[in-house]
Amino acid sequence: MLVISIIALVSSLVLTGIFLPWMIIFMRSHHEGQEIRDEGPKWHEKKSGTPTMGGVVFVLSTVISTVWVACWQNQLNKLIWILLISLLGYGIIGFLDDGIKLFYKRNLGLKAWQKFALQILIAVIIIGIAATDHFSFGLYIPFIGTVTSVVLFTIFEIFWLVGFSNAVNLSDGLDGLATGLSIIAYATYAYLALKQENFAVLIFCMSVIGGLISFFIFNHKPAKIFMGDAGSLALGGGLAAVSLFLNRPWSLLLIGIVFVCETASVILQVISYQTTGKRIFKMTPIHHHFEMLGYSEWKVDIIFWIVGLIGSILYLIIWG
DSSP states (O other): OHHHHHHHHHHHHHHHHHHHHHHHHHHHHTTOOOOOOTTSOGGGGGGTTOOOOTHHHHHHHHHHHHHHHHHHTTOOOHHHHHHHHHHHHHHHHHHHHHHHHHHHTSSOOSOHHHHHHHHHHHHHHHHHHHHTTTOOOOEEETTTEEEOOHHHHHHHHHHHHHHHHHHHHHHTTSTTHHHHHHHHHHHHHHHHHHHTTOHHHHHHHHHHHHHHHHHHHHHSSSOSSOOHHHHHHHHHHHHHHHHHHTTOGGGHHHHTHHHHHHHHHHHHHHHHHHHHSOOSSSSSSHHHHHHHTTOOHHHHHHHHHHHHHHHHHHHHHHHO
8 A cells, every 4th residue: 555655656757857847937928916915014025926836736746646546456435526626626626726816917816705605515515525424523522522523523524624715825925934834744744644544535635745746846935836726725725624634723822833823813913903003023923023033944943943843743652
């Protein structure tokens, strides 16, 4: 099983490595690049015009590699399709968001309510497909026990899928940051899937990792291309789905601790400013706070990757 999953990783890595340079050339030749938001750090303005939507390549590479390897092993089952829908579905939302930004040459794409509605729709589709088989399960709540309420668990699943798709999206603000964090998180889940002998989750995670390793070559500072919402929303949705279908949803709070902190920083900043008129952080998401303190992008990246790695290691030591 491990050897087969490595083949999926290599397949995705090669496909991304082949097609990503073509996309960079195409985007540059058509002068299609990222519009940097006005309220962001001023030194990020030099990144304006950098090709974006690179996530399209590694998402499609993941889908292709997962499908052909699963077909080869006669294991193209419903769980694999659900995982691919979680990745591709949120990726399509991101693609629409990125597309609007590029077409209208602005840093705002879909309206917030439009994006939120589409994210809920994808979550409902995933839950609906899973409910037709044996994938539904109770939700364990610490200090309370397992809750088997269908309504409660459905609400939780929607919250988890939508929440983490946005959490990874918020973390995609520095060159290579979200890419490195996602490699660490997916690698951790690949290990857990191998231990649980869950072939579907294993080849899916390994395919994602392969695509991200290849993408990182072009995405580390100074980035030649950004993943865009097409990549970050897809990665977050995929992680949430993996945690759910390994029956380890709470694991994402530790394995994805940086994503959680990035989201929490934004929420706390908004609450503080609206209630007291004061800001807790110099700028959010929190990676910008560290930049404002004088940390270089590479230093923030490395610190955050280490925190993500420590979170994953701690989870594996305690609950792995």
